[in-house]
Amino acid sequence: MSSAPRPSVPASASASAAASAPAPAPFTADDYRARMDRAVRSAAEAGLDGVLVAPGPDLVHLTGYHPPADTERLTLLVLSVEHDPVLVVPTLEAPDAEQAAGAAALTLRDWTDGKDPYAVTAPLLDSNGRFAVSDNTWAMHLLALQQALPSTSYVSLTAALPMLRAVKDPAELARLEAAGAAADATYEEILRVRFSGRRETEVAAELAHLLTQFGHEQVDFTVVGSGPNGANPHHEAGERVIERGDTVVLDFGGLKHGYGSDTSRTVHVGDGPSAEEQRVHDVVREAQQAAFEAVRPGIACQDVDRVARAVITEAGYGDRFIHRTGHGIGVTTHEPPYMIEGERQPLVPGMCFSIEPGIYLPGRFGVRIEDIVTVTQDGGRRLNTTAREMAVVG
Missing domain, CATH: 3.40.350.10 (Creatinase/prolidase N-terminal domain)
Incomplete structure (x- = not known):
């Protein structure tokens, strides 16, 4: 990790809440x-x-x-x-x-x-x-x-039995909410650190440190895809030095109280993004929002994917959305159900899964926005609530 000092500004309200949240009662x-x-x-x-x-x-x-x-x-x-x-x-x-x-x-x-x-x-x-x-x-x-x-x-x-672990009981939901809050606090705090001039691995180490600070006992992944590396959805943070003008995909998560977190946001380093970068981000944000609004009991998992994919395809980037729209989450960060064409399993209250559309332009940049969502009696509820607009970092 970089030897640069950590910001001395007070922790955000989300960070303070995540750090002080009591542990849930053990399962019986x-x-x-x-x-x-x-x-x-x-x-x-x-x-x-x-x-x-x-x-x-x-x-x-x-x-x-x-x-x-x-x-x-x-x-x-x-x-x-x-x-x-x-x-x-x-x-x-x-x-x-x-x-x-x-x-x-x-x-x-x-x-x-x-x-x-x-x-x-x-x-x-x-x-x-x-x-x-x-x-x-x-x-x-x-x-x-x-x-x-x-x-x-x-x-x-x-x-x-693909749905064996898919529907969470209230105690499981409470753990997923706590994990989501800790991931949100991590994102809010990482926006305070310096990106420009640092290696991807240094920012990834910051993410891992913050996840642990906010209660994760296990860090599963810290994707930091800067510039052209952001066009690789599962890019392993490497030695590339992040530059001003880069768009950076952040995707991170792990286990807190035995249950998973997983969130993605895309930020821009230095001055504001270019018109194209902003347009791509806006399309992904619209697709993510449309997919979330489609969530309700009874629709098929594949319909969530279809809604997100339709927005991106209509904008002209259909061939650049190269992965499923989402995956279940629980005691692991990837498990059934999957939001993908061909998955006809209907959504039921208590299911928890990611909604994470993306657009990837090889050799240039990528954008992904991801929240964990749970199905309610009449729709869906996000377990990640940080801003989905493109943040600008130093």
């Missing part, structure tokens, strides 16, 4: 029990006999348990239509699993090194059953289960 065993029950009901409605969940975001969502990320030992949550929830864990990890908030809502079944974990797991499954399996399940575990129970069959959890 009843919360996790309700999620597991909902997963079982959803599986039955989809004609499945159960759900098998390996370590990853689905396991965190359903149980609150974070097993070691690098272990090759079998850990598997078995949710069955016929039986109460069971978590199969290695014996050496059972003490940690017992401390998980959702442990009281399930039975632990442990296995020791040298024993066959699949022999422990197989009796928990219908020998002729069809199960949804979390997408990040290790192939060696799934193949071993198939060998132990050759008449079983498996489908991708995301394909079979």
Whole structure:
């Protein structure tokens, strides 16, 4: 990070509020029990006999348990239509699993090194059953289960139950709101730092510092795309020195209280933007606003994409909008539902997703504006509220 001093001006009201906001109450065993029950009901409605969940975001969502990320030992949550929830864990990890908030809502079944974990797991499954399996399940575990129970069959959890984590309960919404407020405070504070003459990596480090300062326990990304680099939507901040006259795409987020933030704004360095830069920004802002105004229960996810894309296409930049309009967010910063052509899943209250149209002119500049939105009973509500006009920075 640059050795330049941080601004001495008082923190913004949003920054002060984000920094002082109290932590939400922890999820309870009843919360996790309700999620597991909902997963079982959803599986039955989809004609499945159960759900098998390996370590990853689905396991965190359903149980609150974070097993070691690098272990090759079998850990598997078995949710069955016929039986109460069971978590199969290695014996050496059972003490940690017992401390998980959702442990009281399930039975632990442990296995020791040298024993066959699949022999422990197989009796928990219908020998002729069809199960949804979390997408990040290790192939060696799934193949071993198939060998132990050759008449079983498996489908991708995301394909079979894409909305498993999509609809947030009030406690989850509160966490997403807090994460959004922290990202907003980060944006308001980054406008106070110097851009001109600094490397993209230095501004990215400032963003990461501010996200952490405002309560993020995990920073997932800090995109700083200056000048021609802004035409790459997922540009990794590099050593390019930001110059006066540059348009800069900022896209950043991570996890606060276990739930995601993700916001994008585009700023201009030095004097005001050129007429073309302003026009492109205005088109993106209009597309983002139109897509937001389209949000309401019952419309298909693809309709949000269509509305944003229509505005950009009519303005003559259709071929320069090169990604989907949005993605879901929750315990990860990217998850179903996706706002993209072909996704016919209807919006329902409690869904949370990004709306982030963009225009990218290769070799020149890019513009993206992104807010997280939640579906309400009669429309949508933004979880990011910072100004969407193009800010001018030094």
